[in-house]
Amino acid sequence: MTTTGEDHVTARGGPWWWERRRSAVLDVGLAAVSALECGVEGVPFAWEAGIPVAVGVLFGLAAGAVLLVRRRWPIAVVLVAIAVTPAAMGFLLGIVGLYSLAASDLPRRIIGSLAGMQSVGVLIVMFVRMRQDIARGDVEVGDWLVPFASVTMALGVTAPPVLLGLYVGARRLMESLRERADSLERELQLLAERAEERAEWARNEERTRIAREMHDVVAHRVSLMVVHAAALQAVARKDPEKAVRNAALVGDMGRQALTELREMLGVLRAGGDAVRPRPKGSSVPLAAVGAAAAAAASRVAVEEPVEGPSLAEIDELVGQSAAAGMVVDLSVEGECRSYAPEVEATAYRVVQEALTNVHKHAAGAKTYVRLAHRVSEIAMQVENEPPSGVGSSAGLPSGGNGLVGMRERVSALGGVFVSGPTDAGGFRVSAVIPAS
Numbered sequence: 001m002t003t004t005g006e007d008h009v010t011a012r013g014g015p016w017w018w019e020r021r022r023s024a025v026l027d028v029g030l031a032a033v034s035a036l037e038c039g040v041e042g043v044p045f046a047w048e049a050g051i052p053v054a055v056g057v058l059f060g061l062a063a064g065a066v067l068l069v070r071r072r073w074p075i076a077v078v079l080v081a082i083a084v085t086p087a088a089m090g091f092l093l094g095i096v097g098l099y100s101l102a103a104s105d106l107p108r109r110i111i112g113s114l115a116g117m118q119s120v121g122v123l124i125v126m127f128v129r130m131r132q133d134i135a136r137g138d139v140e141v142g143d144w145l146v147p148f149a150s151v152t153m154a155l156g157v158t159a160p161p162v163l164l165g166l167y168v169g170a171r172r173l174m175e176s177l178r179e180r181a182d183s184l185e186r187e188l189q190l191l192a193e194r195a196e197e198r199a200e201w202a203r204n205e206e207r208t209r210i211a212r213e214m215h216d217v218v219a220h221r222v223s224l225m226v227v228h229a230a231a232l233q234a235v236a237r238k239d240p241e242k243a244v245r246n247a248a249l250v251g252d253m254g255r256q257a258l259t260e261l262r263e264m265l266g267v268l269r270a271g272g273d274a275v276r277p278r279p280k281g282s283s284v285p286l287a288a289v290g291a292a293a294a295a296a297a298s299r300v301a302v303e304e305p306v307e308g309p310s311l312a313e314i315d316e317l318v319g320q321s322a323a324a325g326m327v328v329d330l331s332v333e334g335e336c337r338s339y340a341p342e343v344e345a346t347a348y349r350v351v352q353e354a355l356t357n358v359h360k361h362a363a364g365a366k367t368y369v370r371l372a373h374r375v376s377e378i379a380m381q382v383e384n385e386p387p388s389g390v391g392s393s394a395g396l397p398s399g400g401n402g403l404v405g406m407r408e409r410v411s412a413l414g415g416v417f418v419s420g421p422t423d424a425g426g427f428r429v430s431a432v433i434p435a436s
Contacts, residue, residue: 017072031068034092038064041089049087060089067093070100077101078114085121088129094118095161102165103172115162123154212405220356221257225250227324227359249323309348311339311371311378317348318369321355327366328355334373343433346409347371347380350417353402354382354429362387365426377415379432386425406431 018024038060046056066080077097084090098118102111127150134146232246318330338344351369358367367384403419406429410417415433422428 023071027068027070030070030092030096031065033064034067034090034096035061035064037092038084038089041087045087045089059087060084063090064093067096070097074101074104074106075110075114078118082114082118082121085118085125088125091157094122094157098158099161099165099168102162103169104165105169105173111162111166115158119154119158122157123150126150126153208408212408218257218261220352221253221260223356223359224320224324225253225257227363253320309352310341310344311336311347313348314351314369314371317352317355321359321367324359325364326355326358327364328369329367330369330371332371332373336373339378339435343378343413343435346413346415346433347378347431349409350380350406350429350431351382353406357402357427357429358382358384362427364388374435376435377432378435379430381428381430383422383428384426403429 016024018027039057040060042056042058042060043053045060046053049056063080063084066077070077074097077093078101081090081094081097085094098115101114104111127146130146130149229246229250232243232250235246236243315330318328321328339347351371355367355369358365362384365384365387367382370379370381370383372379406419407417410431410433413433415431417431419429420427
């Protein structure tokens with residue numbers, strides 16, 4: 001399986017190739033019994049073959065001990081059992097070997113071939129030996145008895161262990177498939193939980209982004225509108241022409257703010273059409289949940305950047321503040337060039353929010369806007385002097401989100417943001433953003 005779930009690892013507590021210690025004890029016991037059986041049967045084999053009894057016993061012990069490796073090399077055990085069949089030894093070796101072979105995950109053609117060879121070998125040996133025994137005993141039996149007994153013995157020795165082994169192997173396979181299915185279900189559940197977490201993270205990120213955009217779009221223009229309205233109130237009776245100009249500026253600011261709000265709301269409505277609420281009580285496959293939630297979570301990072309303000313509009317931004325009565329000085333260092341849209345939008349928003357803060361908290365203070373184009377970065381700084389006290393006090397409220405939003409924007413692009421009061425009693429906002 002993948003990294004989303006834990007791999008199933010079988011616990012090994014036995015020596016060598018055994019998975020459990022009791023399996024090793026069982027195989028050692030079976031091998032000992034088989035070696036003892038073959039060793040005893042090696043005595044008559046030595047007499048018939050005309051070899052020393054010790055050689056026949058050692059041969060039987062070695063053949064029977066092969067059962068020790070039945071789990072690791074079942075084919076070798078069956079081949080040894082077939083080889084010693086003419087010596088009339090290895091009854092337990094053949095039965096346990098065939099069972100181990102059939103219970104293994106070897107191809108069925110190999111199991112069938114070796115079982116057939118074992119059955120034919122037992123059939124031939126039994127047929128020959130029964131004929132010899134009948135001939136030596138001068139017993140009259142029907143011609144059908146020897147073939148029938150040979151076939152019955154061959155099938156009785158080979159068929160039951162093979163069938164039992166196939167049954168056990170099928171049970172093991174079913175258990176393995178069940179474990180894999182359970183593991184897959186747990187993994188899918190984990191993927192669904194992670195996908196839900198990613199979806200929740202994506203929703204939170206989208207809420208934060210929307211709040212930041214709304215603040216940037218509305219706060220600056222509404223602040224300028226309030227400043228112009230305060231100035232309009234102050235000069236309405238004394239200078240009607242200036243009052244008319246201020247009123248026109250307030251109208252322009254309001255129309256621009258409404259236009260930007262409509263554009264943002266249109267984007268939000270278009271994005272919300274793709275999300276359909278799921279009926280309560282309906283079920284969705286876990287894989288579909290994971291894929292959909294992962295796509296929703298990654299959409300924030302891969303979608304095309306929305307067209308936003310650029311550095312070319314800095315002059316207009318500063319002019320709007322100057323028209324509102326702020327004494328603002330703009331200086332640009334380095335050669336002007338184009339940057340990525342998100343870099344230019346972030347730089348613009350930093351300057352915009354800093355000027356908005358000056359309108360709110362330092363009305364009438366002289367402000368310096370410095371923009372520096374460097375080799376691999378762009379730096380901006382907005383610094384205002386202490387309030388002079390002669391500017392119009394618009395009484396603008398502060399939500400406390402401006403500096404936080406600027407820091408988030410700059411940090412998201414790998415930049416550095418610093419803000420704080422100056423020694424002279426003013427306030428300074430500085431940011432450095434990588435050019436790429």
